Amino acid sequence: MKTDFIFSKGDLCSRGNALTRNTVFTEFGKMGRRAGFSNVGYHTPRKSRGRVMFDTGVAIETIAHFLGLADTRSTMYYIGYGQDVQDDLTEEFSLEW
Numbered sequence: 001m002k003t004d005f006i007f008s009k010g011d012l013c014s015r016g017n018a019l020t021r022n023t024v025f026t027e028f029g030k031m032g033r034r035a036g037f038s039n040v041g042y043h044t045p046r047k048s049r050g051r052v053m054f055d056t057g058v059a060i061e062t063i064a065h066f067l068g069l070a071d072t073r074s075t076m077y078y079i080g081y082g083q084d085v086q087d088d089l090t091e092e093f094s095l096e097w
Contacts, residue, residue, distance in 0.1 A: 024042060025041060025042050028040060028041065028042045028044075029041065032044065046067065047078060047079055047080060050063050050066070050067050050075065050078065050079040051079040051080055051081075053066070054079055054081070060072045060075055060076060063075055063079070
């Protein structure tokens with residue numbers, strides 16, 4: 001069935017109607033668990049993309065802008081680098097002798 005919706009589920013349950021946000025979240029989580037991951041949500045690809053960008057050397061300011069986040073500290077937390085990693089990076093790249 002062709003619809004104007006980006007997401008539609010072609011089973012008898014939805015009959016081609018738009019999926020709710022909760023259904024998308026639930027189905028995404030199920031796919032993640034089937035793939036062997038836990039705690040997967042629909043923000044996971046967004047967070048992962050930011051993390052991959054950081055790991056490949058993209059400046060955190062650029063990533064923050066790309067993700068629409070206000071500051072670099074919240075961006076580091078969002079992509080999965082907590083305060084301990086931030087402290088390690090600060091120490092590693094410190095200009096102090």
